Amino acid sequence: MALDIEEQYDRIYRYCWFRLRDRHRAEDITQETFLRWLASDTWRDTGQTLQYLYTIARNLCVDESRKPAVDPLPEDLPAEESDPLLSIALRHELERLSPEDRELVLLRVVNEVPVGVLCRLYGVSRFALYRRLRGILKGLRQRLEG
Amino acid sequence: MEKKLYETLKGAFHAPPPERKAAFLRTHRRRELSSAELLLSQAGYVRWWTWALSAALFVILLLLAAGREPERVWISAALTPLLALIAIAEWGRSRRYGMEELELCCRMPTGAVLLARMASVGLLHLALLAVFTPMLAAKGEAGILRAGIYLLTPYLLTASLGMELSRRIRGQEGLLVCTAAAVLVCVLGVWALGTRRSLYQPEYLPLWQIALVLTLGASAWETVQCVKGTEELQWS
Known part of the structure; x- marks a missing residue:
């Protein structure tokens, strides 16, 4: 029933980052996704939370990718592999x-x-x-x- | 290779760490209800007389257990459908009073709410039966296992029948039909006690075990169908 926002924040952010390849825009979209989810009482506890979160994130990413792209800053590489x-x-x-x-x-x-x-x-x-x-x-x- | 591929894939999708996560979570963290909290909160909405009737029936069963009649296990078994009827009456309450629409507007999904209420009543009944069964078995020939099977089977049979009927027949008629089904199971128990006493002999235990598994499966299936029914209602 309960959703671990902290854990899902990282996952939604990762999803947005790989769609936009821009840290700041990805984080904006992640926060917007959660704000919309928190504002929605109808969907919050229907057992389809993840589907709802990813649907919002996907739609917001699609909208965002239509905007003129700003040159992203170089991103960090994984520390160890x-x-x-x-x-x-x-x-x-x-x-x-x-x-x-x-x-x-x-x-x-x-x-x-x-x-x-x-x-x-x-x-x-x-x-x-x-x-x-x-x-x-x-x-x-x-x-x-x- | 498979495991290594999965591990490497996780590393390959490395994203730079978010910078504003802590600030966002500090501002927007909200407490979610755990399953136990939901159960307890919904137990508060179960009508007082559901608890009172369950307790009263339990007292009657305890009085029976205290007696010396050899048939007390089977008489108790014939009474457990009434316990199931109390739970079924609670199950169909919102539907019977036309309150489904209102419950659909609540924060929690109706299915989860119904399930939580039924779980609270069902768990109480199971706890009562769990306390009662060893007391009943202590002074009789039937062991705990046999006594438990005799008590649970009619309870689960009535519960599954009641859920099926209350899904199909709406309103007060639904409750009436459920009551009739519970009484029928009671009467069958009493009838078997009077004319087919051999049914309660150890050689028929495998039949009872099969019946218990079947009624357990039917109850689980009916519960799923009832919860699914509320989802359909939400989308229609």
Whole structure:
């Protein structure tokens, strides 16, 4: 029932950052997402909170990306990585994915959004979602190994 | 490779840390209700006579347990449908009085509210039965397990029947039909006690166990359907 705002703040922010690639705009959108969610009594406790949060964030990101882009400042790199070579190769492969596929990997693997929520968010069946995600990960794995 | 890929993917989606998170959370943090708090808050909305009737029935069951009649386990089992009827009467209250629309305007979803109220009544009943069963088994032939099965099966049968009927028949008629169903289960228990006493012998225990599993499954399914029913109502 209860939503951990602190945890979800980071996840929504990460999602917005990867859509906008701008720290300040991503944080503005994250806060706007939570403000809209907090202002909505109808949706807050209906058990579809995550879907609602990601829908607001996605719509706000779409609106924001239509505005003229400001040159983003250089962003921080991760402090430590267990396998830097694999990470660089993976980042390169991720950039080659379509934005939709990249978003799905981010939501499911990194933000750990439940499959049920993703199905409602994308309007697809569980089977279709699993198949699509498996295909993306298989492709990534093959390109990294090959 | 699979695990390594997942770990590396998490690192590959590194975003620079947010700068204004602490300030935002300080200003906008609000306390969410935990499940236990919701349960307790909703228990306060259950009518006093639901608790009073449950307590009264429990006292009757205790008086029965104190007696020396060999049939007291089965008589008690025949009375548990009445306990389930009390819970069912509480379940359909908002629907019966046409208050669903009002409940839909509340902060919490109607399904969660109903579930919390039913859980509070159901947990009390289970606690009463859990206290009562060892007392009943202490002086009789039937052990705790058997006595528990005999008590729970008619309770769950009435609860699942009541939920099914109250979903299908609205208003006061729904409560009347539920009462009839509970009385029928009671009468069946008394009838079995009078004419089919062998049903309560140990050789029929596997049948009772199957019946318990079936009624448990039916109750769970009916609960899900009732909660889903409130979601449909919200969207229609």
